[in-house]
Structures are given as C-alpha cells and as structure tokens.
Amino acid sequence: AQSVTQLDSHVSVSEGTPVLLRCNYSSSYSPSLFWYVQHPNKGLQLLLKYTSAATLVKGINGFEAEFKKSETSFHLTKPSAHMSDAAEYFCVVSLITGNQFYFGTGTSLTVIP
Amino acid sequence: KAGVTQTPRYLIKTRGQQVTLSCSPISGHRSVSWYQQTPGQGLQFLFEYFSETQRNKGNFPGRFSGRQFSNSRSEMNVSTLELGDSALYLCASSLVEGYGELFFGEGSRLTVL
Numbered sequence A: 001a002q003s004v005t006q007l008d009s010h011v012s013v014s015e016g017t018p019v020l021l022r023c024n025y026s027s028s029y030s031p032s033l034f035w036y037v038q039h040p041n042k043g044l045q046l047l048l049k050y051t052s053a054a055t056l057v058k059g060i061n062g063f064e065a066e067f068k069k070s071e072t073s074f075h076l077t078k079p080s081a082h083m084s085d086a087a088e089y090f091c092v093v094s095l096i097t098g099n100q101f102y103f104g105t106g107t108s109l110t111v112i113p
Numbered sequence B: 001k002a003g004v005t006q007t008p009r010y011l012i013k014t015r016g017q018q019v020t021l022s023c024s025p026i027s028g029h030r031s032v033s034w035y036q037q038t039p040g041q042g043l044q045f046l047f048e049y050f051s052e053t054q055r056n057k058g059n060f061p062g063r064f065s066g067r068q069f070s071n072s073r074s075e076m077n078v079s080t081l082e083l084g085d086s087a088l089y090l091c092a093s094s095l096v097e098g099y100g101e102l103f104f105g106e107g108s109r110l111t112v113l
Helices: none
Strands: A003-006 A010-014 A019-021 A023-026 A031-038 A044-050 A056-058 A064-068 A073-078 A087-095 A101-103 A107-112 B005-007 B010-013 B019-024 B031-038 B042-050 B053-057 B064-068 B074-078 B087-094 B108-112
Touching: A003 A087, A003 A101, A010 A019, A019 A107, A023 A031, A023 A087, A031 A064, A031 A073, A044 A056, A044 A064, A044 A073, A073 A087, A101 B042, B005 B087, B019 B087, B019 B108, B031 B074, B042 B064, B042 B074, B053 B064, B074 B087
Parallel strands: A010 A107, B010 B108
Antiparallel strands: A003 A023, A019 A073, A023 A073, A031 A044, A031 A087, A056 A064, A064 A073, A087 A101, A087 A107, B005 B019, B019 B074, B031 B042, B031 B087, B042 B053, B064 B074, B087 B108
C-alpha cells in the first residue's frame, strides 16, 4: 500500500531563514515522489520530482528535496525563505507504473517579514 | 503549449441543482484526473479517465460522475447538490508514458447555497 505523511500541518519561518517541510512515505514499490505548491485559489504547481535518478533533486524557486530510502523520507528544503513562498505545499507519491497518485494532507507555510 | 483549462472558474448553485464542470487537458495528454479540495478533507481523488474510459475511481457517491471525450476533454457532473459539495474542483492531466507528472488547472470554485 502507498501513503504519504506530512509531519507538520503548519510551518512558520522568518524571511531569509531556512525552510524545512517534512514528508514520509510508504510504498510497496519504487515510488515517484513529487512536491507541489498551491497559492490561494490557484491550482497546484510542480516544484520538483524524484524518479529514481539522483537522490538530491533541485526544483524551481530555489527548492530542493532529498530522497532517503532508508528513512522513507522526502523532505523539502530551501536555504532562504522569501515572502512569495507563503503557500500550501503537498507531498505526493505515485507508482512509476500506473497513474495513481497519493497526496499528503498539506503543509501551510507562513513567512514572517 | 497551453496549460490545463478549467471552466467555469467560479459558480454558485443551490441545493438540489446539478452542475457540470469542464476540463481541457494539455495537448497530447490523454489522462485526466479530477480532485475535490476542501479545508476539512484536503485533496480527495474523484476519478481518472484515459481514452474515454474511467480507469480509477475514488470513494464518492454516485452523484459524482464524469466522462471523457475523444479529444481528451473531460467533464464532471454533480447531481442533487448538497451544501457539503462546496469545494474547489481541480482537474489534472498527464502523459501516461513517462514520469506520470500531474499538470493542474486553476480549478472551479463551486459554492452551494
């Protein structure tokens, strides 16, 4: 069975400080992993994806995530938060074969000026 | 390349009415998925269509239905609307071949009064 757990429902950081959004997954098979961002009243936008290539994945807007199989984690990081990063972030797991996606419950990121 | 287009963006209905939402996927994408997003339940999978066939279905009552046309455009219908159907309905398209990345539209915001 596949599932995704986002460990924090809300994260608050000061502008210019690092961001860490945590995600753990469980999957019976080799998963593809994604992080999506959603700004208010908008659709979801892909930040980055892991598909069994390099374990450190770089995405848009300075975000990156590291796939750690031993810890079944795929945490999202950014060295320095910007006000525009305030949004909802979703960790998603899917099987490489098939087209089923499993969404985490989301982490709301607040950036304090 | 144009993105995923959803219409209408906003609509207001009353209880008991029905509603039809439309989704035009990215050109060449043959898979279309629908999700319901609410503050309490988060993102919930409704169904997925590929080549006019429903491949996967989430845990929603029969009042929720969908279809896909030969040009991959998709519609979803909700009959006998209830207050709890108020939500953001998101459509996503993907290439079945490849990494299965989902591309989302901006959603249709349904308010049921």
